[in-house]
Amino acid sequence: MPLDSANQSVIFKTFVYQRILKVQKVDTKTKILNAAEQLFAERGYADTSLRLITSQAEVNLASVNYHFGSKKELIQAVLARYLEVCAPSLEQSLAVLNKSDVPFTQHDVFNCLLAPLLELNTFRHRGTSIFLQLLGRGYIENQGHLRWFITTHYGKVLTAFNKAVQDANPDLSKEEIFWRLHFTLGTVVFTMASSKALIDIAKADFDVDVDIEGLIKRVVPFISSGVSAGGTLP
Incomplete structure (x- = not known):
């Protein structure tokens, strides 16, 4: 059964929204990695807090746990790149x-x-x-x-x-x-x-x-x- 224009519009908007969310997730992860890399190189691992990293990356603190799980795993991800x-x-x-x-x-x-x-x-x-x-x-x-x-x-x-x-x-x-x-x-x-x-x-x-x-x-x-x-x- 063909979809009417209203349903097609809803499906399209949902698709676009999901794509935007995906891009935002990638961007957030990359921002965290870039900020962490710079701060770790300049200040060291011990003297760089997650709060400092998220502040420089302009993301919320919870996003580190979401994308990496812990500070140790973030450090590993920075080196892995x-x-x-x-x-x-x-x-x-x-x-x-x-x-x-x-x-x-x-x-x-x-x-x-x-x-x-x-x-x-x-x-x-x-x-x-x-x-x-x-x-x-x-x-x-x-x-x-x-x-x-x-x-x-x-x-x-x-x-x-x-x-x-x-x-x-x-x-x-x-x-x-x-x-x-x-x-x-x-x-x-x-x-x-x-x-x-x-x-x-x-x-x-x-x-x-x-x-x-x-x-x-x-x-x-x-x-x-x-x-x-x-x-x-x-």
Whole structure:
């Protein structure tokens, strides 16, 4: 039985209303993620309250629980946006390296990170720096749930990376590699956190134009040598 014009109008309005609600939900979620990302990078996780996030996002406090459930899950969602972009290409690069019949170095391993990290700049403005700051703060502030989240959801990539590091440094124990990668992360996080100042200093003092890619390429030989350096604690 064909619908009369009145019923057709009601159905159309209902459809439009549902579409509007869907768009509003997406927009609200994105606003929360964007505000949380900025505040977490600037202030840290512990010093950023949900009220501060929702105030900056201009949404109500209940919307965080609705979209994410808790602050921990919001933190994980902020990191996941970046990991979903860079993890697939990193996994592919490491797979090629790990299957290589030719011996490779720690420098080769870190070079696998370069393209995936720089890809984040196409995803978000200053994406590479922000991601590394967020990751670093997770370690500095002892956000144990982040380690659980990353190892649970991106364990395959971590396994491939650890294998590559071990194969590039067969004389190092797993414990020694843990310490050296920890020191590496500290170096990278500090460098990225102060990237703007370093770029300005390079220009002012040496008349050299450096961008984020150039900065990473400069730090890779340093951290590669640190990881592969001879000598361990007696």
